[in-house]
Amino acid sequence: MNKKLHSNIRAICAQAIFNVLEDGQSLSTTLMLSSHKIAEKDRALVQEICFGVMRVLPELNFYIHTLMSKVLTGKNRVLHYLLLVGIYQILYTRIPEHAAVGETVNAVNDLKKSALKGLVNGVLREFLRQQASLQQKFIQDNKQQTSQTLHPSWLLNRIKQAYPQQWQNIINANNQKPPMWLRVNLNHYSVSEYQQLLAEQQIKSEAFADLPCAIRLLSPVNVTKLPYFAEGVVTVQDLSAQYAAYLLAPKNGEQILDMCAAPGGKTTHILEIAPKANLLAVDVDASRAKRIEENLARLKQVAEVKVGDGLTPEKWCSGRQFDRILLDSPCSATGVIRRHPDIKWLRRDSDIVQLTELQHAILTNIWSYLKTDGTLVYATCSILPDENKFQIERFLKENSNAQLMGDMKQFLPTAQGGDGFFYAVLKKSS
Numbered sequence: 001m002n003k004k005l006h007s008n009i010r011a012i013c014a015q016a017i018f019n020v021l022e023d024g025q026s027l028s029t030t031l032m033l034s035s036h037k038i039a040e041k042d043r044a045l046v047q048e049i050c051f052g053v054m055r056v057l058p059e060l061n062f063y064i065h066t067l068m069s070k071v072l073t074g075k076n077r078v079l080h081y082l083l084l085v086g087i088y089q090i091l092y093t094r095i096p097e098h099a100a101v102g103e104t105v106n107a108v109n110d111l112k113k114s115a116l117k118g119l120v121n122g123v124l125r126e127f128l129r130q131q132a133s134l135q136q137k138f139i140q141d142n143k144q145q146t147s148q149t150l151h152p153s154w155l156l157n158r159i160k161q162a163y164p165q166q167w168q169n170i171i172n173a174n175n176q177k178p179p180m181w182l183r184v185n186l187n188h189y190s191v192s193e194y195q196q197l198l199a200e201q202q203i204k205s206e207a208f209a210d211l212p213c214a215i216r217l218l219s220p221v222n223v224t225k226l227p228y229f230a231e232g233v234v235t236v237q238d239l240s241a242q243y244a245a246y247l248l249a250p251k252n253g254e255q256i257l258d259m260c261a262a263p264g265g266k267t268t269h270i271l272e273i274a275p276k277a278n279l280l281a282v283d284v285d286a287s288r289a290k291r292i293e294e295n296l297a298r299l300k301q302v303a304e305v306k307v308g309d310g311l312t313p314e315k316w317c318s319g320r321q322f323d324r325i326l327l328d329s330p331c332s333a334t335g336v337i338r339r340h341p342d343i344k345w346l347r348r349d350s351d352i353v354q355l356t357e358l359q360h361a362i363l364t365n366i367w368s369y370l371k372t373d374g375t376l377v378y379a380t381c382s383i384l385p386d387e388n389k390f391q392i393e394r395f396l397k398e399n400s401n402a403q404l405m406g407d408m409k410q411f412l413p414t415a416q417g418g419d420g421f422f423y424a425v426l427k428k429s430s
C-alpha cells in the first residue's frame with residue numbers, strides 16, 4: 001500500500017495510521033517512508049493530523065463506534081482510519097468543517113474505494129449533526145473508564161501503581177503537544193547570545209536555569225528557521241535528555257563508549273563538552289547508525305561509528321576498555337509519549353518484561369568493558385520502575401564492584417518541562 005502515490009494528504013494520513021495500528025509500524029517510520037509523496041507545504045498538517053489522531057484515539061473510536069452499527073473491516077478498514085482523520089480535523093484543527101469533510105470524502109477516491117464515498121460523507125455529516133451530544137456522551141459514558149485518560153488500561157495501571165500521587169499529572173502531560181527544546185553548542189554561543197539571534201528572527205524563547213545550554217521555544221518552529229542550525233550551532237534535544245552528557249562528564253583524551261547511540265543526539269553533546277575524547281558510538285540498527293554520521297557531520301565532529309549489538313560486544317569491541325560509558329538503553333519510551341503517542345498503541349504489557357531482560361543483559365555485557373574507576377551512566381526515556389530503579393537495584397546486588405554515585409534521577413514529563421527520563425551513575429571499583 002505504501003508504494004501507491006497519493007495526492008490527497010488525508011488519504012496519506014489514513015494509510016499511515018493504518019500502517020501503525022494494523023501493521024505495527026512506528027508512526028515516525030511510516031511517515032518517513034511516505035514523505036516523498038507529501039508536498040513540503042503539507043508536511044506540518046500531515047504530522048498534526050497523524051500525531052493528533054494517536055493522541056486522542058479512544059475518543060475518536062468512541063464516536064465512530066457510536067455512529068456506525070458495523071465497524072469497517074478487511075479491505076475497507078483503511079476507511080475507518082479515514083473517518084478518524086475527518087473527525088480529528090473537525091474537533092482539533094482550525095480547518096473549516098466543510099473543507100475538513102469535503103477533503104476527507106475526496107480521499108476515498110485516492111484510496112480506491114469510490115463506492116464507499118457516500119458512507120464516509122454520511123458518517124462525517126452525522127457526526128457534525130450530533131457533535132455536542134456525542135462529546136457529552138463520551139465524557140459521561142467513560143467517567144470511570146480508562147479511555148477517558150486516552151491511555152491503554154495496562155499502561156495506566158502501571159503508571160498509577162508507580163506514581164499513586166502523580167499519575168494524573170503524568171497522564172495530562174502525556175496528552176499534550178510536546179514543547180520544543182534546543183541545546184546550544186556553547187563552543188559557539190552562550191544561551192543568552194543565541195536567544196538574541198532567535199529574537200532577531202521573532203522566535204520567542206526561555207532559558208532554563210539548571211542547565212547552561214537549554215532553551216525552550218515558546219512555540220515550535222521548523223529547524224530550517226533556527227539561526228545557524230545547518231552549521232551545528234544548535235541541536236533539537238529535549239531538556240531531560242540534555243542531562244546525559246553532563247552526568248557522564250567526559251574529558252578530552254578519554255576513551256568513551258556511547259552505547260545505543262543512534263541517532264546521535266547525546267553523541268554530539270558529549271563531543272561538544274569534550275571535543276578531543278576518543279568516542280566510539282555503537283548502535284545495532286544500521287540505518288539509524290547512519291544518522292549518527294549525519295549529525296556528526298553537521299556539527300563537524302569526529303567519532304568512530306560502528307553497527308554493533310550490545311548483547312555481543314566481543315564482536316565489535318576487540319578488548320578495548322573505556323573510561324566512561326553511556327548506555328542509553330532501548331526501553332518502553334513511556335517517558336516520551338507526548339512526542340510519540342503511537343507508543344501507547346504499539347506497546348504491550350508483555351514488552352516490559354522482555355525489555356527489562358534486554359536492558360539487564362546489555363548492561364551486564366557492557367560493564368566488563370569499563371575500566372576500574374570508570375563511570376557508566378545508565379539512561380532510559382522510560383518512567384517505569386522495572387526498567388529504571390529496580391533494574392539498577394538488581395544490577396548493584398549482582399555486581400559488588402558497582403557503586404551508585406549520588407541518587408538515581410527519575411524525571412517525569414511536565415507540560416512545559418522535560419520528558420520522562422531516568423539516570424543512574426555507576427562507578428566501578430576493583
Ligand SMILES: C[S@@+](CC[C@H](N)C(=O)[O-])C[C@H]1O[C@@H](n2cnc3c(N)ncnc32)[C@H](O)[C@@H]1O
Nearest residue numbers: 260261262263264265266284285309310328330
Ligand atoms: C533511546 S534510543 C538511543 C538514542 C540516542 N542515544 C540519542 O541520544 O540520540 C535506543 C537505541 O538503542 C538501539 N538498540 C536497541 N537494541 C540494541 C542492542 N541490542 N544493541 C545496540 N543498540 C541497540 C536502538 O537501535 C536505538 O537507536
